[in-house]
Amino acid sequence: MATHQAQVIALILGEQFGESAQIVASTLLSKGRLPLSQLITQTGLPPKQVREALFVLIQHNIVSYTEAPEGLRVVVHYSVNALQVLLRDRFPEYIRIAKLRFGEKAQHIIAEILKHGKCTFLHLQQALYPMESTPPDILDEFEDAFNTLIEQNFVVRVGDDDSVNVLDRKVSEEAAEVAKNPNMSASEKTKMKKALEAKSKGVEFEDMPTGMKRKLVYSFEEGDAKAAKVYDEDENMAERAYWRINPSRFHIHCRNEVLTALAESRINTSAKHLLNAILTYGEPSMKHCKADEVSAPITLTHLGSDTTFDKSLLTYNPSTPRASLQDYLALLTLDQDFPFLTKQDERGGGQYVCNLLSLKTALHQHLITTYLQEKFGIVASRIWRLLHTKGKLDEKQVAKLALISNKVAREKLYEMLNVGLIQLQDVPKTVDHAPSRTFFLWYVSLPKCVDAMILETYHMLSNLKIRRLKEYNANGALIEKIERSDIQEDESLLTDGERKGVEKFHKVMNMIRISEIRLDRALLILRDF
Amino acid sequence: MTPAEEQLLAVIRSHPKGANEETLTTELDWEKAEIVNLVNSLSEQGFVDFVTVGKQLFFKARDINEANKTRDLSQNEKIVYNFIKSEKSKGIWSKDIKSKSGLHIQVVTDCIKTLEKYRLIKSVKSVKNPTRKLYMLFDLTPSEEITGGAWYTDQELDVAFIEGLTDMVFKFIGNRSYPKPTSSYASNGDETDAAQLIYPPDHTGYATTKDVHAFLKKSGVLKVDLGIMDVQMLVDRLWYDGKVTRIRKLGGDEVIEVWMYRTVRGQSVGAISGGGGGVWWTDTPCGKCAVAQFCKSGGPVSPEGCVYFSKWLEF
Secondary structure (H helix, E strand, O other), rough: OOOHHHHHHHEEEEEEEEHHHHHHHHHHHHOOOOOOHHHHHOOOOHHHHHHHHHHHHOOOOOOEEEEEEOOOOEEEEEOOOOHHHHHHHHHHHHHHHHHHOOOOOHHHHHHHHHOOOOOOOOHHHHHHOOOOOOOOHHHHHHHHHHHHHHHHHEEEOOOOOOOOOOOOHHHHHHHHHHHHOOOOOOOHHHHHHHHHHHHHHOOOOOOOOOOOOOOOOOHHHHHHHHHHHHHHHHHHHHHHOEEOOOOOHHHHHHHHHHHHHHHHHHHHHHHHHHHHHHHHHHHHHOOOOHHHHHHOOHHHHHHOOOOOHHHOOOOOOOOOOOOOOHHHHHHHHHHHOOOOOOEOOOOOHHHEEEEEHHHHHHHHHHHHHHHHHHHHOOHHHHHHHHHHHOOOOEHHHHHHHHOHHHHHHHHHHHHHHOOOOOOOEEEEEEOOOOEEEEEEEEEEOOHHHHHHHHHHHHHHHHHHHHHOOOOOOOOHHHHHHHOOOHHHHHHHOHHHHHHHHHHHHHEEEEEEHHHHHHHHHHHHHHHHO | OOOOHHHHHHHHOOOOOEHHHHHHHHHHHHOOHHHHHHHHHHHHHHOOOEEOOOOOEEEEEEOOOHHHOOOOOOHHHHHHHHHHOOOOOHHEEEHHHHHHHOOOHHHHHHHHHHHHOOOEEEEEEEOOOOOOOEEEEOOOOOOOHHHHHHHOOOEEHHHHHHHHHHHHHHHHHOOOOOOOOEEEEEEOOOOHHHHHHHOOOOOOOEEEEHHHHHHHHHHHOOOOOHHHHHHHHHHHHHOOOOOOOEEHHHOOOOHOOOOOEEEOOOHHHHHHHHOOOHHHHHOOOOHOOHHHHHOOOOOOOOOOOOHHHHHHHHH
């Protein structure tokens, strides 16, 4: 996995930050964490360049550091956060979501933050509205948009320890917990670790003061002091506090989008609207795509009285709105392949939750079978589903149950084994493990398959990026020419051949970019959900 | 054959299930000893078999054709022939004949060769052990056990037959899966778009395996008789293909009746991948590439010099 992933990372950094940042990050990725002196020797770059590269990478949340005491000195180790780099391919998607949910102002804010990795409120304001004469109502709108982004956790404050390595933070947090209670039993320790784990998935920034909104203070006596403090903080916050985006929030949005689209294709548009209403209701309590098991429970009565949800969207046979609501809830519950909803209780006309975790698994399974069908044919996907349902089977049983000949079954099984989407288990009859006295059973392990698919996707992604780089370099002279100022002003200076070349170049670039974005969509579902 | 023998044979033939000594003595009114002699002589010539039912001995006339064919066989050949005959349509393996008869394998093979030459027996292959030759009488049809049942033609899985049936089943299930735009489900809603119509959750009119079975039987395309379990295999196959989905039927008591089937609507992946029919991976040349495993930058197969890429980008 590592090689293709590393290659993708190197290509992304090379494209976006240039060569020295690429070399520094690749070295850190292959060697693990390193102090500056060793980093300089390993990369062979001048110290100044390395320092600057690290500066840029830390600014963009890619490199994190740790201060480790070695004797009397404190040595700073740097390490790379691979996922942060890989997510850079998804920036256009984040900007799209911001626009879709919060409008154009939010879109500009997100774009600006992404451009700088992290930035202050003041910086945002100056960058987006550099004119002194900007009307105050526009500035208010801008501030509102910013506040909404923070309230909904799409933008989070950068803490003091934000650049500290995740593992280090975990270790120090655990150490602090242990220090609090030195006589912890083993089970208490596991519990504590689990709690910290859950905390790290999305809830970590919850307690941080945002500075952008005032807190309600009930008690007047102590309130004065508190209010004064908050106000004090507020004053400096605009300059002092740095903000970055919170990818997991965007991923939750993407997941909900995917699920509603799925409901539409499985059932119909009405089901999509209903599921959308349920997920929107549950969204504030969702923490992280990987951590959410079910959405917040919602009752039929609640849905019925929900004013934001237009009941006329539910179409067939609507004798009463309530009956049609009931019907659609039941339809979403009954789907065997994608169990969208589960009825938890009878209260309020039936209380439902959306099975986020099992839908994720179903989605993975569905993607893999579709991929198999496209690449190896329907027989392969049939065998895969058969094994996934029935567990371990030998070759002849596979052939019999899938109604195919033994020969075809064997071919397809080995084809899939080669790409790691099917697994083989040997069951020896004797202790000597002789192949002739061993049963070989085929089975499917979903997590392994997902890993194999992610690896495959990285490989394709790196191929596409390499090819794009090549196409770009091959057209170097042409690109230089069209970027000249005189040509920018007057396109008629280009010859016919050049114009065609430019057109073709743009088409090729577009094709590859689109494919990259589509592959990233696959990664979103397989890796980040 | 003497006239007396012919007369005796005629009497024995009139009892297709075999006649015992008593029947013969009452019907012919001959001496017992004489009958025994004559029966022995007929048996030697291959016209009569001895069959023991319980403790009684019956004489059974052989088919005249068979009798004519087997008359000239040697003693060993007759033994082998009888073993093959006794297994009927199940067939018997030459090694089994050897161990049962106690004859040398060479002798058995020779006998089999002669019997095959006279077209008294034939060899068939079993789907279970395709390398073994099984022998059975020439005019018998092999049993299901050897042929593999309804799905096999000439010991091979009849793929075309299965595909054809699966298509039919799929269409049959599809017909009952969604309401027609003209049905009552559409009439009182504004929605007339066929892709939006769906039956309510308590609808029980979806196809079950039993329905599919009845449909196939009525359709008249079946040359062989399909059992309900065979049909279940077809439907399961569609389910493994992801083309149909199951809905639990309440109140069905038999195993077969537990599930109702509905076709899957639309291209689910197309929807979540943001339009387009294919999946993300197979849209690029790499997704279908056969040499992708060897592909790396700077290698003999590389993304820079990939011809599939060039073709794709030309398109």
